[in-house]
Amino acid sequence: MKIAFIINDHATESPNYTTPALGFAAYKRDHEVYFIGVGELAYASDGHLSARCKTIKGKNFKTQETFFKAVQKEELTRITSEELDVLFLRNDPSDEIGERDWAQNAAFIFGEIATRDNVIVLNHPSSLAGAVNKMYFQHFPEILRPKTIITRDQKEIKDFFAEQKQKMILKPLQGSGGKNVFMMDKQNEHNLSQTIDAICRDGYVIAQEYLPKAKDGDTRLFLMNGVPLKSKDGKYAMMQRVNASGDIRSNIHAGGMPQKVKMTDQIMELAEIVRPKLVQDGMFLVGIDIVGDKLMEINVFSPGGLNVMGEMYETDFATVVIESIEKKVHYNKTYEDYLFNSRLATL
Incomplete structure (x- = not known):
């Protein structure tokens, strides 16, 4: 199969990340593997997804690190959604906040275009659009979640802080990797207003129950x-x-x-x-x-x-993931246009 992974950028994708591991697992199973930076996506005049990408073929690698470092050295080539079987959206929109805001929703927008060519897009792009924060x-x-409020109102957050007996977690609605996550308690209560203001600069604030x-x-x-x-x-x-x-x-x-x-x-x-x-x-x-x-x-x-x-x-967890994707490609070809992408994604 031909499988492409969308990443934030070739230069910032570390060879020891999960996405290169998945790519290497697919490569070892003789699949054609492509890596696409978000900024390399395009919409062609014929209505198909087009992308500049990096790929490598015909070489043996012992580790995912040597595999991906070799990929990073390759020149950019081009591929379209007409050629692909799978497009795996593995970029992190939160990494683009304040840097490349245009890149936050690009992958799932272009992913929707790829589904028109019967490409399996993982995770389902429409659902990702609703999960961007x-x-x-x-x-x-509710039984799964800590008690939470989401607001930009200082008073609401301070009332919640009092309700939680002066101990809570504050974090931005958008973000990942532990960025701008703060525990507020009696000792740093004097910084509460300042902390709320700092998070509010990027949008809404999540105030959450602290779990001991x-x-x-x-x-x-x-x-x-x-x-x-x-x-x-x-x-x-x-x-x-x-x-x-x-x-x-x-x-x-x-x-x-x-x-x-x-x-x-x-x-x-x-x-x-x-x-x-x-x-x-x-x-x-x-x-x-x-x-x-x-x-x-x-x-x-x-x-x-x-x-x-x-x-x-x-x-080896990565190969199990690739094997599951192989089954989806088989189902997609067997049923032609009868299975929706949202269903194929979790079959």
């Missing part, structure tokens, strides 16, 4: 086709992300340390509750972040850590 999380059952178990970090679990991702040797794609000393953030990019963690009935129950909506929305591969018995976040754009988990458990 953390408001998407609020559409899941957050001090132990969180659990990142990958879901594929709505269920926990499992390797062929029976290991789950999950890890405990332990906070760096004195930091409330457990994201790996924010200094959190990954550790092995065991699947529990409680985590399986949380995964089962989120499954119906993820399947309905065509969310093929997502990362959910869990603290205690609550879901803290659902990352539907470019969840990371799959390669870290693979190394930690000495197993």
Whole structure:
């Protein structure tokens, strides 16, 4: 199959990220693999998606790092949606805030065009358009979520702070990777107004109940086709992300340390509750972040850590993902135009 991955930019995509791992897994299975920066997308006069991309063929690589570094050195070539079987949207819109605002929604807009050529687009582009900020999380059952308000009103946030007994989390509605996440308590209450103002510069503020178990970090679990991702040797794609000393953030990019963690009935129950909506929305591969018995976040754009988990458990999760995509391509060709992209995405 011909599979293209949309990334933010070739220069900023690290060879040890999850997307190069997925690309390398596909490459090893003799698929044609392409990487497209958001700024390289275009709409052609004949009505098809067109893109400049980087690809490599006919060489052997021992690691994903050597594979992707070689890809990065390649000259740009061009591909169209008429040629592709799969377009995997793996860019992070939050990385573009304040830098390239035009790039935040480009991938799913152009992804919609690709579906017209019967290209399988993952995750489903229409659903991604509705999930471009953390408001998407609020559409899941309330029993999953910490108590939350989303507002730009200082008084509402301060009233919520009092209601939460002077302890809460503040973060922007748009963002990822632990950027601009603050814990407010009695000790730093004097900075509350200033902190709210700083977050408000980029939009709405999320004020969220503080969960005491957050001090132990969180659990990142990958879901594929709505269920926990499992390797062929029976290991789950999950890890405990332990906070760096004195930091409330457990994201790996924010200094959190990954550790092995065991699947529990409680985590399986949380995964089962989120499954119906993820399947309905065509969310093929997502990362959910869990603290205690609550879901803290659902990352539907470019969840990371799959390669870290693979190394930690000495197993191969990326190939399982590619094998699932291969089945979707088979279904798509077998049924021709009878299956919608949103359904194919989670079959």
